[in-house]
Amino acid sequence: MPAADTRHMILEATRDCVLADGYAALSTRKVAELAGVPLSQIHYHFGSKEKLVLALLEAENERLIARQAALYAGDEPLSVQWDRACDYLDQDLKSGYVRILNELIAAGYSRPELAARLNVLLGEWIKVLTSAFAYRLDRGLDLGPFTAPQLAALAGNVFLGAEQSILLGHENDAHPIRGALRAVGTLIADAERRAGLTPAPTG
The missing domain is CATH 1.10.10.60 (Homeodomain-like)
Structure with a gap:
């Protein structure tokens, strides 16, 4: 074979x-x-077991980073792209990627070498987000006092925290995680309208 x-x-x-x-x-x-x-x-x-699971995560991460880069490279409004990113979260939960990532993050708390590898992987997501926000800010989108790297850090960590809560089963009517994520897209759409951009309606 x-x-x-x-x-x-x-x-x-x-x-x-x-x-x-x-x-x-x-x-x-x-x-x-x-x-x-x-x-x-x-x-x-x-x-080793660690290298085995890292190889699995790295292969998945490479594919998903390419998917996200393609998403944000499009001409759709950022609010529409954000909504699609929420769809991707559902897909990544179903595929097991989110579970594998968070399993390794937990293991990395006590294993510096593993944490260093994970930081590289997570950094690739932040690069994509930073580029996406920088492009929109340059076009006149006003999202408050935040720089593109700060917005990327917020967005990345919001999704990471949401993933952890969902995996723990801490999502209910009193803690509507995915609904809150999608509502951010509505805020972005409002900012796009104020900036004179013409976003398509968010779903």
Whole structure:
């Protein structure tokens, strides 16, 4: 079997195991059994459990960063793009990406090397957001006293915090997380109208 196919099978099995058992309880032996490969193949291709899960996250992150960059590179109003980003959050929750990311973030609190890798991955999201906000601010959008990097930091951390709360099940009528996120798009649309821009209606 080609090495690329073996890696793919291992990564898919890893995703299933992390979603079922969490990172802390992840067993490379179970991953190997689910992938239908010898345990030695995991060590050959990835070296350790941590590197295995990081490889899975990095592959997903690369794909999703490209998706976000394409979103914000379009000519749609920022309010419409924000609303679509909320749709993407739902997709990423269903795919398991959000769970895997947050499992590794928790592990990174006590593992500096892992935290450093995660900071690089998260930094790619912030770069995309910073560019998106900078472009809109340059066109006259007024979002208060914030700079583009500050807006990117706020947006990135709002989504990260929302993801953690949703994963914990802390979303209900008294804490309408996704509704609040979408309402931010309405605020942006109002700012676009005041700036003389002509956004399409947000959904």
